[in-house]
Amino acid sequence: MAQQAEQPQRTDVNTLGEFGLIEHLTQRFPLLNASSYLGIGDDAAVIDNGNFKTVVSTDMLVEGIHFDLMYTPLKHLGYKSVVVNLSDIYAMNARPRQITMSLGLSNRFSVEALEEFYEGVYLACEHYGVDLIGGDTTSSNKGMVISVTAIGQGEKDKLAYRSGAKVGDIICITGNVGAAYLGLQILEREKQIYLSSPEVQPNLENQTYCVGRQLKPEARRDMIEQFDKAKLIPTSMIDVSDGVASELFHICKASGVGAFLEESGVPIHPDAQLLALDFKLDPITCALSGGEDYELLFTVDPRDLEKVKYLPDIYIAGEITAAKDGVVLHTKGGNIHPLQAQGWVHFNPNKG
């Protein structure tokens, strides 16, 4: 009888990083079934069902790591925990159809608290037209753990992987990035003020946009519908959960290419611009390294440039280059320097 976690040799899990760790642990797993079309390493896995493909994605959210119930209403948390998974399915250019939801809960949660959480789950399911088809609710010794699996459908020849970017492809970003990270900074600041002076009312005036991006993000279903109407298939795509820089590195690694990113092409909301300056942060750093925007980063063949130009809320932010040219940022000041792969995970002290 011995503590299993104590081993003769002990390598800290942080030495490998999140992605390195998964790769290390799963590299020897072969795919045995013909229907297992794509395994680990993209936004979602792909199961071959003949004329269409089933797309599967899963995420775990842990209290104190991914969310803080001090400033996250449970209804918003329920909504967000669904949306972040749907975002992975859209990032495959597929449509989510079903989710399963597993919850681990300490006894400090009441039925009423859970009802509030499920109200958010319900609203997300209704809004995105997905069905809650299964789940598990169990005890935990501490806090709340949420595990969601999303299942979607995609047409055989329309799925967009991380691995399809080619030299000369145009890099595009939807909506705007960085606001969710800045929203988190406000919430953290107000939390600290509340903890030291509970009588002070939180000051969220003029910051509803960024706070909303953090607490109630949406997935870009509209983009997938636009692509479909415009008969546009991105050559590669990923959702921005860990930050544009980190996601661009994923695409470049999976596709074996480099990237030339234009600072002037990275869309930042005016409120996020102002707020970054308020926090004495560089807006472009927030935009590139802040996570949880759930926008789409994708590449298109240059022949599709005209199509992209006519679609609303899509910004052209650079070009795919040869792998040997690396992943670089062309700043507004005219400098070109290597992009830092630093994503959300390392950027935000709350994430582990």
Place this chain on the structure above:
Amino acid sequence: MAQQAEQPQRTDVNTLGEFGLIEHLTQRFPLLNASSYLGIGDDAAVIDNGNFKTVVSTDMLVEGIHFDLMYTPLKHLGYKSVVVNLSDIYAMNARPRQITMSLGLSNRFSVEALEEFYEGVYLACEHYGVDLIGGDTTSSNKGMVISVTAIGQGEKDKLAYRSGAKVGDIICITGNVGAAYLGLQILEREKQIYLSSPEVQPNLENQTYCVGRQLKPEARRDMIEQFDKAKLIPTSMIDVSDGVASELFHICKASGVGAFLEESGVPIHPDAQLLALDFKLDPITCALSGGEDYELLFTVDPRDLEKVKYLPDIYIAGEITAAKDGVVLHTKGGNIHPLQAQGWVHFNPNKG
């Protein structure tokens, strides 16, 4: 800013029970997609893919609630966390093809510890021919949380639901039940001895069978294969994770029937018989209320009785009756009394 978990009205989650809670929280969710063939309430959900169906099941395992790392080797834990999900897929008379695995881990786990866990996951995937196609690895503030989703395939007309039992159907149980619960009792006893006298070596002699049933259960793939060869389709089926009594109630409730269970027909392993007496427990109580055996409880049409008789390791344990006759146990002593719905969850103080 206020603790969200504190609500004006506060109903303890335990008042509704695990199944009541899920039902309460999910009852208003409609199924929006044509492909969502079956939602919450069976061993697995069913997605319609035309000529065959996709079957999805998910489970969350929490350290300190579902497993104790003091006596559970991580490799066994990895194996078991896969097997318990596959068991749900087999219980639909379907074949598991893929799994996703999400882990929440505190920093006390090393890479080597995780490698051991994944070695078990690997062995289970290899043994059952399933592919690990996705997952998420994240930090937790305390302990280990495992969330697995299994995805399987079933033929349209061969799936077995909980709801198909009809009056006159024969109740069958595979293998034997109760041993996993008794294995847990041994492990708990040895843990207490170790905690009070660390120099005493654990005494697991002659108890390898029951301990093995607890630490390294197997799912009954062989039964699904037998059914297929014998062209037998159970009218209803469920896997024994919470105990035979609890599972039989699920079938009766879903099918709108009663059941007449024969004590003499409930299979108990000789080692479990002896061990129950050792612990001054009634073997039939352990068999009916002990969980984690991962055997199959199913019903067949009486016209299929001959087929069942010739299949190995299947025991005939009673008959489905009208709902008004209730769910009763016919004891070896000749008494007939209502079966207690008491399952694993309530029986074992370790479970919440």
